[in-house]
Structures are given as structure tokens and as C-alpha cells.
Amino acid sequence: MALFERPKKEKNYAMVIVQDRCVDCKACEVACKAMWEVPDGKLNYRTKVLDIDKVENSERKMIFMPILCNQCDNPPCVWVCPTGASYKRKSDGIVLVTPNMCIGCKACMEACPYDARYYNEELGAVDKCTFCLPRLESGLEPACVQTCVGGSRNFGDLNDPNSVVSKLLKEATNYWVLKPEDGTFPNDFYISNSAKVE
């Protein structure tokens, strides 16, 4: 079952996050930072885990929510980019930024409903998650998935029915994407044993 008709791509890379298995250990954030030499400083992350406190039926709850670029099939960041630095690859749908074409106007950062981009002072350009494309091309998993201690993050090709992501979505009784109302058609999916979290 698909949420909607997806455009055809040679590879349809996707992240499936088992939300209740995230333990907020921050291994993903540090692994990503190490891998991509993201400059030191608190706010510079390509991916992060949000801690959300709430009270439900007078019971305290705390929810951990991994977020990263959704590699949207309808990417607002690409639409607003005045120079074409932000673009979406035809072959696999990964959204990338070409640093030397980026003028640092940050329109894409404003446009992204997921706050998934940051401005990299060292590059002088906006930077973001690439699904670890350079690792994929060497046969490695994305760094965050590879090290995910809770086993919450899963990555693969939805075109392949045997991939872990296809299987997880097929077996899930309940899955969702973030902010579907924005019409971005994300490629990050969330599943959970318990209730949907938004």
C-alpha cells in the first residue's frame, strides 16, 4: 500500500524510522557530524533527535523523534532556490546542494518545513543530509543508520520489495510521514507499535 502514487525513479531511497525504538542516545548525530565534518557548534546538524515532553491523560510522556531531510518528492527547498544550487537527483530522488552555486540566501532553510538544513560557515553554503550518498556508492549504509543503537533507523530502496524498508512498511499496521498537509511527499517514514506521533 502506498500513500500516493510515487514518481518512478531507478532507486527510491527511503528511511523508515521505528519511532518507539529511538532511545535518544544521539549516536546518529555524532556519527553524522564525524562523517561529514560538520563544523562544531551546537546547531549544526544534518540530523537530530527531538525530545518532546507532553502529558497525556494526566500521564507524563516523553517522545524521541529522529528527524532529517525527507528528500521530498515535491521539495519546497528546490522550488525556492534562486540559483539552482539545490536540486533533486533524477536517478534516486536525493536532494542535494551544489556548494559553489549556493549564494547563502537561506531561502531553502526557510522553505523547509522540517528544519532539515543549516548554513555551513566553513563551506559558505547551505548543507544538508544526502542520505550519505557517498557512502552508499561505496556500499556502506548511511552513517546514522549504521550506528543506530536502538535499531530505530532503517534505510533502503523502496523499489526493492525485499529491502528492509519495504518489509517494514509492508508489515507496519501504522505508518505516517511528517506534515503531509504541506504536500511535500516525504521519503522518510515513521512507524510505531504504539500511537502515531506528530
Added chain:
Amino acid sequence: MQIKRRTFLKGALAGSALLSLPLVFDSKADAREELKPYKPDKVTFNFCEMCFWNCTEKVFVNDGKVRKLEGNDKSPLNFGKLCAKGQAGIKTLYDDNRLKTPLIRVGERGEGKWKKVSWEEAFEFAAKKFKEVIDKYGPETIGLEMHGTGEPGIHRLFEVLGGTTNFAIPAYSQCTGSRDVGFYYTFGAALGGHEPFDLSNSRYIIMLGRNETESLHVSELYHFSKAIGNKAKIVYVDPRYTHTAAKADKYLQIKPGTDAAFVLALINVMVTEDLINHDFVDKYTTGYDKLKPHIAKYTPQWAQEQTGIKAEEIIQIAREISSFAPNCIIVPPRRSTRYGDDTQFARAIAIANVLLGNWFQPGGFFKPNKIKVPNADMPDVEESKYAQLAQQKNAANAVLSLTNLPTTTQEIVGVLGLDNILWEAIRTQKPYPIKAMISYATNPLFHTGDSNKVKEAISKLDFYMVVDILPWEHTLYADIVFPESTYLEMYAALKSIGWKYPYVNFREPAVDTIYDTRDIWAIAHGIAKHMGLGEFFPFSDAKGVLYSSLNQMPKDQRDKLLKDGVISLGPIPEDADLSGDIDPKVAYQKMLDAYKKAPFNPYPIALGEDVSFNTGSGKIDIYSDSLAGNSFDPLPNYTPPNKPKKQNEFRLIFGRVAVHTHARTQDNEWLLEHYDDNNVWINPQDAKSINIKDGDKVVLVKGNLKSLYPVKAKVTDKIIQGTVFIVHGWGRFSPYTTRCYEKGVSDAEFCSNDTDPLSGAAAFLNSFVSIEKV
């Protein structure tokens, strides 16, 4: 969802989304791809030293620098995963605050004034000092505390110098001691540092202050998370709502120090309602008949008074967990050095588990397995003249003579030592003066209950030697500081650890040493040589020790280790997978059948093998004759926690965050980004009574003692009333660890220095503090 959203573009975007069907841009841009495939120039094997779980890893090197650490997916210890601390090992390697050369003190102790010296000078100085102490007071007056993979190297030096049993690994008295003694009295086995909890196969897990997700060990947490995925029911009991509470189906906020009452009441319900696993209890245990009358007084209603947890909750939990027996577990907490009755608390947990019959069963406790590896070929330390001198003198163990520990406890203490009492022996210089002390990779000013007493103790020493990688607070007091290389720059002796799946870890340097540092075997070798004891260290560094072992290994085993970076015998492919709709009983049976043929077996009781226990009776002692014979309660009783003496005093409890290891990672840049200062958690009602608001700057006060630096108050009902909480490892006062200097407040200054009479281990949480606004 708390994603920041700027709204001014929203209209335009919503419009575009409506107008356009989802499409992939036909972008020529694919061709402008600047991202090249990532390939490391070099991959070396290692195991992590950022904490003591020692996850197996691969080190990716590019342009001569360590670029990325990755868990070794061939290791059953961490399945290719590393935590944030492990990933951040790179920043410890490249920390420019590191100790860079040997240093000899020139100022007063505590001043941190040193002169840089050569290794030759350093060895000569240390050798001279050790000789002086031995000549003047005897070899037994040398003490040692140590932690980490280098332990065998420094311990060998200690033995060659004639050090007797005045040594300690803080992991006993500051962490697992009471728990392990409690299990030793019950099962004849300590649980050890790699706990045999079969969490991934468990269907019902009760955790009492075992904050799995924040005091995390990779595979343990991974298995815990698998249990969540398998829809195991998780009950978490703690005075504080932690990240683990967030993962539980049920969180119970318990009054601190009353966990034993909760567990005794669980036992009461199991016994009263006859929910026990009779087959197991009849076959493997002694003393159940004595437990029945003993437990009668510990009713759920009684426990409600003590713990603040409703009797109905306790009854329901006891019934629920019993219904999953034996595939369930009540997890004995790791750092169970809390209130001084911790050994009996551990006994209560052990007995509750016995009644569930979960020993050596899927989902309960597995049997650890270990691969035997050859030791490096080195002469017997007892041949050393100082060791022989010590033997002639037959000096008593200073530490044990300050306690009244029963002999059974002493069997465990003999292996791990009592760090809290070792420092007390130094401070009081009783029963005889300990005059030289070595701290290897452990900081006594942060791991003990009353750090000011440790400062006083250090002032009694003729010689204090520290080996570490960073200039932490205790180095300020050292007469000599030896800079050790980090794990990414050195070899290490082979490390075989018993766990569910047996494995052997291997370490080789990824890069050359950055500064003038050496490994612990080289440091020990240098000192020994300058004392004329060089023959006892035939290898001049860790590489020699490693290869001496490797060369004795069967060739195929050695080749495998060098090729994969790890030898392991598991997991077997048939390991139970309880996710999905499969009947757990079927999954377990499939797994057990497979283990019948496997080279190791974590579930001998489930497989019906004959199992006997290393207790006097050969069975599990519900009733302990050994404890009775030593005038201790043979069945666990409840001791209520102590109470504050004054109004507005709060019990001080401490714990961890997932991104720091004890007091040893606070200078790490990447970890600091996630947690760079602690704060004081206080319940809103308590805060109101002392007029503190969230974010106010406060200090902790205890008698004349005031915390060094103000920290913020965090007013939250996540902490129970009457109790304040801080994260361990802060309040840093070494000006040389610049990134964390003057940050936070240290529990080690304010904790109680009490001990558990049965284990001798610390009881940190019997201390009360007041909070003052600044």
C-alpha cells in the same frame, strides 16, 4: 511536533504543492555531482575505550587522520553500532588539552605546577620513589586503583613491586559490588561487568533504577530496544522520570531507598498467590520453605506505605510478570551502591527472579560464554624480590582489616578490591601507613563519595603517581603524571570477555602517537627496568604482549582475528525473533534446538542440562546459611532509608546522560555539544517551599561545604518530592581541561561516604543537601 516553521513562505508553498503533482525534476544536475564515493585510505581494527563495554570497532583513516569510527559488524558485542561516546572518540584523540609528555610536580599538591621531563627522567624518578617507600615502609605500603583495558599492565607492575592486595577497581565499591555480592550469596556467581540479561528475548522486564538508555552499553541497549520492538512489557521504577521511563509501558515514581520494599512485596504476592515456578524452585533451590513465613509481613499494602506505589499496582505487576515466567526478568541494577542495604536488596531481586525460574532461560539470565586465549609468555611475578619480601612480611590486607566482611564477600573483594576503603586506609594510615599510590585511568576525586577526604588522603602519601590521557583534577595532586596514548594510537593485550556470544577483541593503532605518549605496558616496563626488575617485563610495550599471545594461538584463529578484527561464536542464525506474529514459544523452541548443536550454549537449564551452583549447597540459596553463620539476615529484610535532619534538606541522587561516560568525557567537544553543564533537578513543590524558580542559579550546601560553581535549577515533576538530582561527572576544577573547566556541580563532593556492611561497597545516596540561590 516541535519543528521550527517559518510561516511567511507557507502560502506560496502550499500553492505550489497544489498545482504540481509530485515529480522528480528532470535535472541535468545529476551530472554536476561533486560528491565522490567515500572510501577510507586505511581501515584498522580496535575496540572502544570511551567506556568499559569495549565495543568492537573499525577505524577509518583518511590523509593520515582518523576520520570515522564504525562499529565492527562482525562483533556480537555491538552489531556494528557505536554510541555517541564511541563515535566521539576521535575528539578525545585530537583533544589538544591532552597530556603530552611526562610531568613532575614542582608546586604544591593541588596547584598543578609541573615541569616537563623526558621518559628516562620520569622512569628514574618513579623508580627512586618506589624504592624509597619500599625501603622505608615495605612493599605492602604501595596501593593501586585502576580501570580499563590497561589494567593487567599496571597490575603486573604493582605485583612486581611487591604490592599486596591493597588495590582496587572502582567498579566494585562504586558500582556493581553490592549487586554482585548479593548474587554471589544466592547463585554462587557474580554478574560481572557484561551482564547476562537476555533482554531481547524477554517478554516482561522490570527495571529498578537501571537507566538502560542513559547509562548505556551498546548491545544491552540494542537488545532492550529489540524488546520494545517485540512488544515486551516494560515496567520502570525510579524516583526520577528518565529516558528509560519514557520507553516503559509503565513508569512508577518510587520514594528513594524503598526499592527493596517493592521487590519484597512482589515476592509476597508470588508466594501468597502461588505464582512461583515450582519445577525450577524444587529442582534448583534450597530454603523456599523458610521464605514463605519470612515474606508474610511484606504485604503489598505494607509496601504501599513505604514506596508510595499502590498495592494494586504491585499485585498486578507480580501477576503479570509471573504469567510470562520463565521468559521475563527483574533486572538487578548496575550501580547499586545506594543506601547501604544494597546487598540485601540485590538478594531480594535475585530471589524474585529465582521464583520466576529464569536462570539460564531465554528472556531471563543467560549463561556467559568465553573463548580462552593464550596469555603472553612472561615470568611469574612472585619471583620478584619485592614480591618475595612482601610474602615474608605477610602483611595483612590493610583494606580488609578495616572491615568486618564475611569470608564469602572477601572472595569477590579479593578480585576487585574496595576502592572507597582503600582511600580511607590511606587517609587514616591504618592499620599501617600506605605511602605510595597509583591511579591508573581513574579519577578518585570524582568517583568517591567524599572527595575532600581523598584530598586529605593524598596529603598523607609520600608518592602519588597518575597515568591518564587528560590533565583531570587528580593529576593536579600527582607527584608524577605519565601520559598514556589513546586507544586509537596503540596496541593492547587480547581481550576475551564472557557474554552471551563469546568473542575476542583486538586492538592495533590507527595512527602514530600524536604526542610523546606511551601505552601502559611501556610505562610499566620502563619503571620496572629502572628498578632492576626489567626481566619481569620481557616486552617493551603492548605490541609485544599482544603478539606473544597471538603467536601461541592456532593459526586459523589468529588469521581470523587479524582479518576480521574480532573472533566470535555467535549469534547463531536461529536466534529467536519475537517480532511479528510468531508465537514466542515456537521461536524459543527453534532457538533452543539450534543451540543443542551450537559450539556454545547460553541456556543450559532450558535445554535440561545438569547445572550445579557454586554455593555450599550446590543449589541456589534462597535461604543463605553462609549469611546466617556470619550474623547477617539469611533472608532479605527491609531497612528503611535514612531521613533528613532538618527541614528543606533534600536527598541527593545522581545519574548519567547518554553522551558522557562517568567523569572522563567532559572535555570532548562533540559530547559537550549535547551536554555541557549539569543542573539541579528539583520538584516544583520543593522549589516553591524554598522560593526557587526554574533557571535560578543555585549552589548545593552541606554543612560548611558549598559547591564550587553555581548551576541552574531545573524545576520539574520528573523528580520526586524531597529529592534533588544531578548528572554525575561535573563540577570540573582542573584549569587544564579547558572545555569543561568551572562547569557544573560534583556529586562526589556531597555524597555520603557510608558503606554497605555486607559488601563493603559505597552507599552514596544517604546524603542530604540544601539548595541556596546565588
